[in-house]
Amino acid sequence: MRSTAGSTERTGTARRPDPADRVRRFSTAERWVHRTTGWLTLVCLVTAACLYLGPLAQLVGRRHVMVFLHEWSGILLPSPALLGLFSADFRADLRRLNRFAVYDRQWLRAVRRGRRSSSARPAGKFNAGQKIYAGWIAGAVLVMMFTGLLMWFMGLLPFISRTSAIFVHDLLAWAIAAVVLGHMRKAFQDPEARLGMRTGYVTRSWAEREHPRWLSKDGDAGVTGRTHEV
Template sequence: MRSTAGSTEPTAAAPRRPEPAGKVQRFTGAERLVHRATGWLMLVCLVTAACLYLGPVAQLVGRRYLMITVHEWSGILLPLPSLLGLFSPAFRADLRRLNRFAPYDRQWLRAARRRLKSPTARPAGKFNAGQKIYAGWIAGAVVVMMATGLLMWFTGWLPFISRTSAIFVHDCLAWGITFVLIAHMRKAYQDPEARLGMRTGHVRREWVMRNHSKWPGEEK
């Protein structure tokens, strides 16, 4: 490292903050912020959608124009946290992990179909096969939701696609996202250590070896 003016020795690099004893860093602050911001935007989208399409909720809340505006802009902003997260090397490394299916991921899926819960039957890297499938599905669903939402908003963009068709796809996929998110949150609440990793960034080393045994040797 280059020395500062007036010094004769190189400036020492800033020391890294030591990890807590017996723990491993699972997520950096940037990754946790992306997850939190995306989660809040998704929640706003779903709540405002309920205020628009579910009669009893719409009557209770009212303010339809406000709900429409908040729904539209929260949907447009939904990809923004992930796009900003691309500035983080750790986030980009995790995207590469999520986009890579290893042989042990297929083993994990076979064990999941047979309802085998033994850690040896379900080997996984930093992310298991279920998490990889969920990440890919939700990313694709967000793109389709944005596209159909924009077609509903600007009806003249693609004249050969009717607004009715866009509404049908948008509404069906919204229900699919709702059920998948409920399942995602249910899985998270069944694993307190996973929630701790997203909340604090660190998890116990024993948990890693039990549930993500392939992670230490996994390439970024």
């Protein structure tokens, strides 16, 4: 595969954008929120597998350590986002994620019909799929925390049976695992999107192709009243 500046290389990675042709996509605070949340989610899912799957539990052992890591990684999971609220960039992106525009519905229709052009899939800084994923995972984490605390301290709400809490917790855990794997799969299909999360910068050509309304005056860059460029 040939590669040009900012495109995918043979190794499946993206070159760093040329300083003269790059746009800041994420601040340092936003990248740390994403990275820390990702690691906590990974620990939570791996320890859950070690507790839930018999063969894996026998292979790993140390059940008390797995329980400790699982409980505390779950409790700490919302903390990166809460700390991220101190960042103006992070708060601006939360507003973008909570704002479902007309063109987001157009993006969803284009996905259902298999259309791939940027004109058929208009998107601001975040496309409709990313907005749905963010909203769903935020709600799922809250439910997982609630059911997990019920299992940990069953005296909190004695009228809710432990069996009910376990059922909801386990069922949602499988759903979260599937959704997170889908999220990772999409990320690995787009090396420059990963580069943007790793370094904070992407090429302008990628931004205009994948998120054409982000840098335009009528796009959701207007949430902060500016775009981040170098």
